[in-house]
Structures are given as structure tokens and as C-alpha cells.
Amino acid sequence: MNAPASHLDALIDALRRLPGVGVKSAQRMAYHLLQHDRASAQRLASALQAAAEHVQHCRRCHGLSETPLCGICADPERDARQLCVVEGPADLAALERTGSYRGLYFVLKGRLSPLDGVGARDIGATELLERAADGQVQEVILATSFTAEGEATAHVLAQALKARGLQVTRLARGVPAGSELEYVDLSTIAHALVDRR
């Protein structure tokens, strides 16, 4: 590529680290921000820094929160006997949008990916076992994705949770196989939640 200045290169590299962004998109974004919309570049930089500074992990569910305990974990109306395990904050948000679940959550750091060296400890399985053993949780609902890796993650977690005497369920197979939970329509998710097995 013809002589791009070094700060421009660094920006393109940083944009490429965003999920779903290839080199072409990253170039397009960088050119757009610098050629046409510098105010947005500054705004994005500030938003990133403020979010990195203020958005923490909830100490109970490990989801994103600006307070030590997130709004869901702090809500006394939520049913502390149910703990729904998701792969990340986007899946938690999708489940909440269905309005069908009144229990609590545990947010993993993604899913098992043995080929990439991502094991149970990396995704927070230890913290999940600790959380689920609080004496209040009776049922753990595994809501990992219905992909090969999501299923393997559910299987491994189910084994460990059952060994500790917990009831373990899985979202019903209403969720289309091979799909990422956050892109599934709400009624399908709601249905799968009712039919959990």
C-alpha cells in the first residue's frame, strides 16, 4: 500500500482488532474519520477511554457494569434460585430483551476453543463454580451458543455443575443450530427458554 503515514497505519491496525473488521473496512474507517469526520474520531477516542475507565465487571455475574454490583444482580425482585450462564454481555442483553427470564446471570469470557488454547479456566469456569455454590442457586441454565464450541462448553460445565449437586438445564433446541445467540430473533429465544431441558 502506498506510503501511508505511520500514525495512519497504527490507526488502521487498531481498527482491525475490532470484531468483524477486516483490513479493507479498517482502511475505510480510518480514511473516513480523518478525511471527513475528525469530530467523530475525537468523540470515539474519548468514549473508549471513559468506558474503559468506568465500565467494570460486576463482581457477582462478571458482566459489564458501572457499579460494583450490576443492576440485575442488585435487583431483589430477581429470582436468586436460577442462574443463567451466557458467553458474553451481548447474549445477556438478548435474553433480557425477551422479558421472559427473571433469574440471575453468570457471564463467561466467551466459550471453550481447544484449538486456540482457550480452556475452561480462561472463560471463567472456576468463578462460575464458586458463584453457583452460594447455597441459593438451585438451577443453572446453560445458554451458551448452539455451535460446536458452545455445545462443548455447555457439556463441560454441566459435568462440573452436576458433580456439585446442582440441577443443570440447557436452552431448548428451538434455537437454530449453528447460530450465534445474539442474532436469533426474540420469540425463538423466549420459546427456547420455556422449553429448556
Add this chain to the structure above:
Amino acid sequence: MNAPASHLDALIDALRRLPGVGVKSAQRMAYHLLQHDRASAQRLASALQAAAEHVQHCRRCHGLSETPLCGICADPERDARQLCVVEGPADLAALERTGSYRGLYFVLKGRLSPLDGVGARDIGATELLERAADGQVQEVILATSFTAEGEATAHVLAQALKARGLQVTRLARGVPAGSELEYVDLSTIAHALVDRR
């Protein structure tokens, strides 16, 4: 959407301003950065600020540059008799990658879009006419996109440039109609450059 914290909302909003990023992608990016990859969030914030600070517009071609005059404009080997007009830095980069052009450039701020209220002055037509009247430029090659708006832009600029006694050419129609220049394969662009009319 369930109670997302305000700094998180602000980040999602800022990410949505990037070209090609919808609300779903912006959420996914924000969640990814904050849940899994805070180092990348900090790196992107720094890269944005450094680029906004150091990458300026070349005073001659109005493209992106870290010096007052960009590498192309400062290169005495380039042919100052030819001036190629593009819609943005991505198109300049695409033309440079073909290795078929040895003249200079003028980088517009996009293309005419009357429905969005984007007129000739907004895209830098005044600066182009000034630049093309330096006494050295003999031929202005219009390399705006082959979309309806890109064609209209070329038409309007051609009229104004010809009225000032300049020879005006257009990339040959080897470029597939309806396509954005930056996504066209290099050999097609190279061919279109040779066959300019």
C-alpha cells in the same frame, strides 16, 4: 435494551458513527472491547488521538499526510501536467496500487449528493479549480465513482474545468457500473486508466 450503563451507551453511539457499522455491530464491538480486550480499547483510543493530531490534509492535494506536503506531491518524479481527481484517500490508494499512474492527485471530500444537501463547494470544487489553474496542469483526469452521484460529480467538475481551458478526461468505462472504485480489482482500474476518454 436492558439498563446499559451510560458510558457503554456513549461508546456504542460513537462506534455506530463508523462507516458500515450498524447498532448490532457497534454493540458487539463495545462488548468485545470491554469484556475481553481492554488493551485494544486503550490502543484504539490512543491511535485515534495520535492520528487526529498528526495526520493533516496535504496543502496541495488535500489528501491525508503527516507532513504539510504529502509524499506524492513532494515527489519531483511525478508528472505535474496530469491531475487525477478522486473522491477520497481510499480511491487514491487504489490508484497508486495499480502502479499505472505517475501524475498528481486532487482529493475531494466525497461526491455531490444534492438530496443530502452536499453541493460542489462542500466537496472542495473551489479548491480543485484553484489547484488546476497552477499553469502546470494540462490534463485533469476525473476518477470519481461510476455511480449516479459519481457521474454527476464528474459532469459538474468537467464543465467548470473545461470553461477554464483545461483538457478533461474520465476513467474508461472498464470500471463496472455501479461500483465503488476502492473495491474494484487492480487490473480493471489499470485498464480503465489507459483507456481514459
